Amino acid sequence: MLNINKNGFTLIELAIVLFIVGLLLAGILTPMATSVEQSRRSTLDEQYDEIEETLIGFAIVNGRLPCPDCPLGAAAAACSAGGNVINDGIEDQSNGGIGDGCAVGVTTNAEGNLPWVTLGVGGTDPWGNTLRYQVDEAFADIDVETGCAPATANASFSICTTAGIIIQDTGDACGTAISNIASDVPAVIYSQGNETATSCNELENTDGDIRFVDMDYNLTAATYYDDMIHWLSPFVLKSRMVKAEVLP
Numbered sequence: 001m002l003n004i005n006k007n008g009f010t011l012i013e014l015a016i017v018l019f020i021v022g023l024l025l026a027g028i029l030t031p032m033a034t035s036v037e038q039s040r041r042s043t044l045d046e047q048y049d050e051i052e053e054t055l056i057g058f059a060i061v062n063g064r065l066p067c068p069d070c071p072l073g074a075a076a077a078a079c080s081a082g083g084n085v086i087n088d089g090i091e092d093q094s095n096g097g098i099g100d101g102c103a104v105g106v107t108t109n110a111e112g113n114l115p116w117v118t119l120g121v122g123g124t125d126p127w128g129n130t131l132r133y134q135v136d137e138a139f140a141d142i143d144v145e146t147g148c149a150p151a152t153a154n155a156s157f158s159i160c161t162t163a164g165i166i167i168q169d170t171g172d173a174c175g176t177a178i179s180n181i182a183s184d185v186p187a188v189i190y191s192q193g194n195e196t197a198t199s200c201n202e203l204e205n206t207d208g209d210i211r212f213v214d215m216d217y218n219l220t221a222a223t224y225y226d227d228m229i230h231w232l233s234p235f236v237l238k239s240r241m242v243k244a245e246v247l248p
């Protein structure tokens, strides 16, 4: 029985009260955190829609996709040569101007920051981190792709140019069967979400190759996944280029 009037709270009573207050706070704060997280994820979905439109618009105007902006810590000499500046939001071509490739490379692809200044969009995700971007260089350089007629002057790619980026349903290191969700992807944008986890699924998005994972939000440690990725469909990109009469 509580004994407030005579001697105040006993330690046990105080512990019980604190326990109950703790339960109440947890009951309020956990749903609040979840709803903040959900609203951040919705915000990023909207950002992605806008970024996709600006990438397509950039391609219509310039006949190619932009190169990435060299990220902080980029070691490639080309990242600070010929007028290129690391982490300024402006795309970095290999020669500092409009060149024959991008300054940062992942095999045949280029990966770095989303070039947010070049595109005129916000460059950070709702968690305050810089959005990442990988592009197939065949779609971002000034070389007109051959082997597919008709090639179009001033267009970096043609109607049947293929791209190398692959989106799959699980990480290479997870040891389970992998299915591709999309292949022939010319560009992908990604955010590491709330946590930079070391699960086999999240590592697939930061291991510097041309394969990425897209899967449902999942907080189980071994397969943890709160990243958000968005990719440009080659068919949407090409059909918009045709509609704008940039490609035949």
Ligand SMILES: [Ca+2]
Binding pocket: 069, 070, 084, 085, 086, 087, 088, 089, 090, 091, 092
């Ligand atoms: Ca730059």
Ligand SMILES: [Ca+2]
Binding pocket: 137, 138, 139, 140, 141, 142, 143, 144, 145, 155, 156, 157
């Ligand atoms: Ca090209």
Ligand SMILES: [Ca+2]
Binding pocket: 191, 192, 193, 194, 195, 196, 197, 202, 225, 226, 227
């Ligand atoms: Ca993550």
Ligand SMILES: [Ca+2]
Binding pocket: 203, 204, 205, 206, 207, 208, 209, 210, 211, 212
């Ligand atoms: Ca990968």
